[in-house]
Amino acid sequence: xxxxxxxxxxxxxxxxxxxxxxxxxxxxxxxxxxxxxxxxxxxxxxxxxxxxxxxxxxxxxxxxxxxxxxxxxxxxxxxxxxxxxxxxxxxxxxxxxxxxxxxxxxxxxxxxxxxxxxxxxxxxxxxxxx
Numbered sequence: 731x732x733x734x735x736x737x738x739x740x741x742x743x744x745x746x747x748x749x750x751x752x753x754x755x756x757x758x759x760x761x762x763x764x765x766x767x768x769x770x771x772x773x774x775x776x777x778x779x780x781x782x783x784x785x786x787x788x789x790x791x792x793x794x795x796x797x798x799x800x801x802x803x804x805x806x807x808x809x810x811x812x813x814x815x816x817x818x819x820x821x822x823x824x825x826x827x828x829x830x831x832x833x834x835x836x837x838x839x840x841x842x843x844x845x846x847x848x849x850x851x852x853x854x855x856x857x858x859x860x
Contacts, residue, residue: 752788
């Protein structure tokens with residue numbers, strides 16, 4: 731049985747292209763989420779904060795993109811994040827610039843989660859209402 735499993739894995743491994751880290755990007759808003767699916771309404775896998783390094787995954791050097799979402803890996807989580815929240819260079823973050831003030835806010839993980847959800851639902855751009 732073990733021989734058959736090993737043989738099967740040898741034949742299937744070339745068919746499954748490995749996803750590797752193509753590059754590192756940094757989160758550029760105060761708080762946000764890594765989503766299970768490429769949608770801002772999707773389940774949140776993890777909450778992240780400004781300046782957090784994010785590994786963008788790809789196959790054969792090409793980034794995996796689904797619409798406006800990159801497939802990423804953050805810690806043990808593999809999910810999706812909108813491209814508008816990523817920078818190639820580490821941004822200057824509010825919590826780094828005003829660390830004493832930010833630390834005195836004593837935000838809980840729940841607070842960070844809800845602030846991240848707010849950023850997910852915020853619509854950027856101009857209004858077309860006249």
